[in-house]
Amino acid sequence: MYIHKIGLISAMLAVLFLSACGSVREASSSNNQHGSHEAASSPASADGHSGHGGEMPKASPNLNASFTFGSASLKANESSELTIQIADGAGKPVTDFQVNHEKLLHLIIVNHNLSSFQHIHPAYQGNGKFTVSTSFDAGGDYKLIADFIPSGGTSTTLSQWVKVAGKEAEHTVLKADAKLQQEVSGKAVELSLSSIKAKEEVTLSFTIRDAQTNKEITDLQPYLGAVGHVVILSADAEQYIHVHPLEEKATGPVAKFATSFPEAGVYKLWGQFQHNGEVFTVPFVVNVK
Ligand SMILES: [Cu+2]
Incomplete structure (x- = not known):
């Protein structure tokens, strides 16, 4: 070949x-x-x-x-x-x-x-x-x-x-989410950031509930050895930002991560968690000042 x-x-x-x-x-x-x-x-x-x-x-x-x-x-x-x-x-x-x-x-x-x-x-x-x-x-x-x-x-x-090659996804401009709430795979996930300022230590807190019952999920399973994983990229994908779980052994409903945004701008982040043997990925778009 x-x-x-x-x-x-x-x-x-x-x-x-x-x-x-x-x-x-x-x-x-x-x-x-x-x-x-x-x-x-x-x-x-x-x-x-x-x-x-x-x-x-x-x-x-x-x-x-x-x-x-x-x-x-x-x-x-x-x-x-x-x-x-x-x-x-x-x-x-x-x-x-x-x-x-x-x-x-x-x-x-x-x-x-x-x-x-x-x-x-x-x-x-x-x-x-x-x-x-x-x-x-x-x-x-x-x-x-x-x-x-x-x-x-x-x-x-x-x-x-x-x-x-093939039909491309639209070239849209990435816009920050008005509300940091998403629903994926039957989970309602809320994100809060301790700061939206560039160059500061930031704690990302994800709160995970069952989307149907609104009950907090307290039995998240480790995914790759931690409560979850978060990937962050700048809107142009040029900046890849490492994120560390604060309490690796947490099981929910809150999963916390530490990071820092290098400069102001729009960033997309993906939180990945595991529950009942299924990994789910929840995306958010944030505006860092
Ligand atoms: Cu990996």
């Missing part, structure tokens, strides 16, 4: 620690063709030019990720095997990873307007290589974000934009 090499130079590492809590600014840039409504002739566009993070120390020395698909072109609703190869600046595979939330590598996939979200776990094949079967629910630009900790290193985020 023809292997299309998406990133000769993969997304450059530019993970910057902004606070002791570990908020990470992910300064990898990309060939993000927002506004282009044509399917690309090339299945994936990649341009991992270096970030803008020269003023702060790098968390890990020059790691690279190359994202390679097993099919010649990516099409909406067709699955394709993704290979992620992690290497150091000299091209030598990184072979030791630290288990973080039960996994060696977490892969987040979002589309250009953040309407699509996937959080999956590629399988480690050894020699710095991870594989997973992927599919995309529509055409457009998608960002692949690999989140891992090399042994002896620090939390690392490497990313790549790819182009998927």
Whole structure:
């Protein structure tokens, strides 16, 4: 099978620690063709030019990720095997990873307007290589974000934009939710933030109820070893923000997480929880001042 090499130079590492809590600014840039409504002739566009993070120390020395698909072109609703190869600046595979939330590598996939979200776990094949079967629910630009900790290193985020052929989701502007209340999978979830100011420590508190009875849910199950997981991205998907559960062993109805927003703007966040063996994902859009 023809292997299309998406990133000769993969997304450059530019993970910057902004606070002791570990908020990470992910300064990898990309060939993000927002506004282009044509399917690309090339299945994936990649341009991992270096970030803008020269003023702060790098968390890990020059790691690279190359994202390679097993099919010649990516099409909406067709699955394709993704290979992620992690290497150091000299091209030598990184072979030791630290288990973080039960996994060696977490892969987040979002589309250009953040309407699509996937959080999956590629399988480690050894020699710095991870594989997973992927599919995309529509055409457009998608960002692949690999989140891992090399042994002896620090939390690392490497990313790549790819182009998927097919009808695209609308190019809407992300708007903050008027009310931080959502209903998904039979759960009514309310979010409160201790602060909506940039550069401050923020506690995110999710309160989870049964949507039918309005009863608080007190028997959340651990998901990947914690009460829940939260992923935050800036509206342009350029900033990937790490979030830490405050009480890993909590079981509801409240799940709390600590984070910090690097700058003012609109952010989308996804909380993921498990109840009765089912993982549910609840999205919110917030405006940080
Ligand atoms: Cu994960």
